[in-house]
Amino acid sequence: MKNTTKEITNKIKENKWFIFTILLSAVFGMILGGVTLPYFFYSNIESNEVANWSSVLAAVGTLGTLIFLIRESFRTKKEQKQIREEQRVYQEKQDKLWDEQNKLIAFQRYTGHRESFEKLLSKIEKAHELSFYDSEKLYRNLFPKNGFSQCDFEIETTNPKNIVKPKDLNDILQTLNYIEEKLSIMSRINKYERQNEICNIVFDIFRLINMLYFDFEKKEEVGDISLEFEGKHFVLNIFSPSESLNIIRDVISKLLIFSGNGSLPPSLNNINNSWNRSALLSAMIPTSPKRYPLSIESVTSNREISFLCEWFLFMDNHISDYAHTNEKYKYNDVAQLLLSKRDVEKIISESARLKAKVGECLEALGKIENNDKKFEHAKRIKERYSDLI
Template sequence: MSFDKKEGRLQTAWVWIGFVVFITGVILFTTYGMSLGPISGEHTAWGSFGSLLAGFFTIAATGATIATLLFLAKQNKDMQKVNQAQLDSMTFERYINHRKLFIEQLKDLEIAHKNAFNFCDPNLLYKTIFPENGPHKCEFSVESKFDANGDYENLISEIYFRFEELVERFNVSQFNKGDGDLLARCLINFHDRVLMVEPVGAKRNGDIEFNSVPYFINIFSIEEFVRAAVKISNHILRFTNNNEVDGSRIFANSKFVRYAMMDDYFRPVDNQRIEIVTSIFGIKALESIHRHAFRMRDSENEFLLPVTFRTLDNIFSSAELVNGLADDEVLNEVVEDCIEEVGDYLQQMKVDSTNFSMVNKISDKLIALRNR
């Protein structure tokens, strides 16, 4: 029922109360006047008339009381509506400010990481974290929820799940063929499902692409993504009143992790949809030389080509150094450092030596790079 209809019914009730009181008075006084006769000077008659007046005014007072109660009830309902409107307005304002603060802090995270990535859709991320929030409801805390099987049921619980998944993948004692690819898939899931970010700027050699879509993940600097992932995750967890994750549990700068991913993506398996950017001339040849230099050891497990291995290992230790190979002077310097050692060692080797064939192939690759 609308407010106008309720207002009309209340006014009608007041009219009827007044009408009933008036009619009652008319009936009482008319009846009394008709039966009274001449005005009497006796106290008894006037006492009877006083009783009549008292009865009438009691009825009138009752009617007035009822009317007053109806009026107060109306005022109370009106006040409730005003209070509800104020609460709705406060809830709406709180929701707007809460969402605005969240999005502003996401922007601060982008700036803190030198705008290397953007959040694809901050509003979608907010709605995913706070699915119940809206103009009429605004909650500040979100609990992590897992079902009976231990599967996550919201983004908060998924953060914890994905984080533990990364801890497990990074901290294995030994990487086998394909483990680098499995780790990359875990990173991609974290990238897409939790962070909802996209890289900004030109592609870098070593950047991961999945189905030709670039990601803010570089196999030569995996720690960059992991640091950002932990920082963003902890921001979300703090914002929702949850415990933070401990990023130190992930050994993202492990060289063995880097070796595993290099091994998988420089020699990809069939039908592999994850690829890495390798646009710099000679990078694949240098990776091959690095891999073989790492494996060639003497009887005391020392590197046969220590200068070559350490030079290339240093280059492949970060995305910045790898992409520096795009500068011909840098590439030439690396090639010369390696070719000098390889040439000297090759002259000392016998043709029937165990590693002669491999060292000779390394020499050919380096000479080809120098003569490019």
């Protein structure tokens, strides 16, 4: 009620001169119509003249009312236009405020996501003795659309290989699947072609590590295979090759979970199969392949272990000739020894046992007669390790 009264008062103030003019016209009309005209009437003025004057005064009143309504209409439109302008300005301010708030929320989501990503990498580093040397590139490859204005927490892993944006999560998964598929069918490949294939796989494992932007940070151990490429990079251990793949799979699995996907299924560890291990030893010993700059100094620098590896490969190539013999049992014993990096490290620490094992294997080579087809191969091995005889 107070507001209505105030509005009426304001309108009267705004239109006070116009209202005064209307009232003055009305009073003037009343004087003319109520005083002057009767006077003229009684003064024998003709009635038609009185009617004419009445019409003029009525027209003046009507015209004044019409002018008032027109003016009021213009004023109302002006007020409505002003209200619409005020609403537009208010809406623009609100939109700008909402936009700034949305940007702030997106910024907080992005920085929080990046912080969580870095914490995840830090946990992986501590768990596996490795170091992510470019977490920025890894994040950009995994989440290419993320930035201060947008942040997605999930990654679609059913997309085909991304040619435009390589090294994304789909490329990483495809490379891992390719490696594991190749390892699973290695038994179907010709024995003498496996060496080249296993070297390709070793390089693919290095490429996968490179796609994940990390390096292993560990002391060199016996059996470590390294690749010389802009520095020396550990790839896998020849005696425990599955360890590297298991670590790589764990890294990928954690990245999948972080990106809203399920973890990887368990691995069959096909790299531990005998044909893959033999191919790996054959490829690296006695000389590493020239196609890739791979080195295995941790083995070749230890003459006894290097000899046992070559003796194992010799027996593996000719095992059909040693069925039901003592040499077959020696072969199985050495094969079991070379199945684990820890077993190899243990026998190295027991020098007497290591020398005895080397002596047994040398003795087996010495029993091969000159007319045997294996003689030349055995002779080359004995010549290479003459210092152990």
